[in-house]
Amino acid sequence: MDKxxxxxxxxxxxxxxxxxxxxxxxxxxxxxxxxxxxxxxxxGIIAVALEPLFAxxxxxxxxxxxxxxxxxxxxxxxxxxxxxxxxxxxxxxxxHYLKTSYEGGQSIIPPPGESTSTWPAFAQPLVTxxxxxxxxxxxxxxxxxxxxxxxxxxxxxxxxxxxxxxxxFVASIIIAGVLLVYTKSxxxxxxxIFTKLAGEYGNDFAEVTVSTIRNVVKGILGVAVIQAxxxxxxxxxxxxxxxxxWTILALMFAIIQVGAGPVAIPIAIYAWNxxxxxxxxxxxxxxxxxxxxxxxxxxxxLGRNAPAPMLVIFLGAIGGxxxxxxxxxxxxxxxxxxxxxxxNAWIELPGSPLQEPEKENLL
Numbered sequence: 001m002d003k004x005x006x007x008x009x010x011x012x013x014x015x016x017x018x019x020x021x022x023x024x025x026x027x028x029x030x031x032x033x034x035x036x037x038x039x040x041x042x043x044g045i046i047a048v049a050l051e052p053l054f055a056x057x058x059x060x061x062x063x064x065x066x067x068x069x070x071x072x073x074x075x076x077x078x079x080x081x082x083x084x085x086x087x088x089x090x091x092x093x094x095x096h097y098l099k100t101s102y103e104g105g106q107s108i109i110p111p112p113g114e115s116t117s118t119w120p121a122f123a124q125p126l127v128t129x130x131x132x133x134x135x136x137x138x139x140x141x142x143x144x145x146x147x148x149x150x151x152x153x154x155x156x157x158x159x160x161x162x163x164x165x166x167x168x169f170v171a172s173i174i175i176a177g178v179l180l181v182y183t184k185s186x187x188x189x190x191x192x193i194f195t196k197l198a199g200e201y202g203n204d205f206a207e208v209t210v211s212t213i214r215n216v217v218k219g220i221l222g223v224a225v226i227q228a229x230x231x232x233x234x235x236x237x238x239x240x241x242x243x244x245x246w247t248i249l250a251l252m253f254a255i256i257q258v259g260a261g262p263v264a265i266p267i268a269i270y271a272w273n274x275x276x277x278x279x280x281x282x283x284x285x286x287x288x289x290x291x292x293x294x295x296x297x298x299x300x301x302l303g304r305n306a307p308a309p310m311l312v313i314f315l316g317a318i319g320g321x322x323x324x325x326x327x328x329x330x331x332x333x334x335x336x337x338x339x340x341x342x343x344n345a346w347i348e349l350p351g352s353p354l355q356e357p358e359k360e361n362l363l
Contacts, residue, residue: 038324039168042331043175047183048210049217050076054180065181073177077170083229084166090236090244165327172327205342212341216334220313223297224254230290231260238275238283240267254294255333256317257310261291312340 033040050072057068191206232247240246246267250260264287271280313333320332 038327038331039171040175041335042168042172042327043179045213045217045331045334046076046172046176047179048213050176050180051183052214054183065183069177069180072180073173076173080166080169080173083232086236087232087244087247088163091242161325165325168327205345208341208345209338212338213334216313216337219298220257220333220337221255221330223294224251226297227254227260227290227294230293231264231287234264234283234286234290235267237286238271238279240271252321255330256314259291259294260287264291309340312336 030037054065054068054072057071058065061067061071191203195203228247228251231250232243235243235246246263250263253262254260268280268284268287271283275283313336316332316334316336317328317330318332319336320328320330322328324331
């Protein structure tokens with residue numbers, strides 16, 4: 001080997017060794033934090049979304065940031081834990097009712113109303129199954145054992161994911177409360193990271209990140225939670241069986257931008273065939289208002305321009321749900337929308353290195 005190339009070779013080996021050691025440390029850090037990674041990311045997103053409210057409360061409490069953070073944390077926890085407990089309690093009561101009614105030989109499902117006889121021909125098999133289940137549930141369960149098993153497994157899996165997601169939410173909110181206390185230093189660190197990655201455009205990327213997170217949380221997740229909450233109030237007040245489960249399902253549809261309609265419309269039809277006319281009428285009006293509220297809430301909370309196309313939000317929510325469970329519905333929509341916005345911001349950056357040689361040639 002040439003003597004002049006010896007130092008260069010040693011330097012190259014030294015760089016590779018240092019790079020390998022750095023990658024190994026990064027891998028270990030990610031591996032160690034992997035059980036908490038989703039919770040930490042979601043906690044950071046919540047902290048970014050709540051920072052304006054935190055700043056106002058800090059001024060109200062005369063600069064006492066810890067008191068403002070504790071207040072926000074307790075309020076958010078109460079807004080999530082209390083409705084979630086009502087939903088879980090509704091599910092448990094529904095399961096207990098089904099068990100006791102089945103063991104006692106009572107009718108679990110109320111018979112279809114007289115109006116079902118006027119339903120279209122394609123819906124009559126469903127009406128027949130409904131009627132058979134209301135009169136002889138045991139026979140129906142025997143005839144459709146495999147289908148019932150699949151539905152039951154899916155139901156308990158969804159219930160388990162909801163419980164796990166709820167615990168992750170609680171942990172994320174507590175982490176967000178801690179991050180809010182250090183919001184100034186975290187903001188400075190974030191700008192330094194973006195500047196390190198994107199150079200002179202680091203501040204622009206940081207601003208895009210913050211605005212996107214806040215827009216998605218307010219305009220997508222906030223509207224979904226409000227819409228599902230309104231639908232859930234109607235389900236509970238009308239005495240709809242498994243009201244908690246239908247509320248969760250409505251929330252899932254609302255997050256993926258389908259809306260609560262696929263849940264609210266069948267529930268309204270069910271109410272007209274099983275409940276009193278007054279109850280069915282009030283519930284139908286309430287659900288109609290809930291569905292229309294989407295057109296009012298989004299412009300108020302989101303503005304006229306959506307942060308990303310519906311397909312991006314849909315894929316983010318579904319992909320997040322498949323990957324991370326219930327909390328992934330929220331996390332996936334935010335992260336994929338954020339990636340979409342950052343990619344667009346990068347594409348629109350002026351002075352692309354690929355364009356500079358062309359300009360020189362033209363000159």
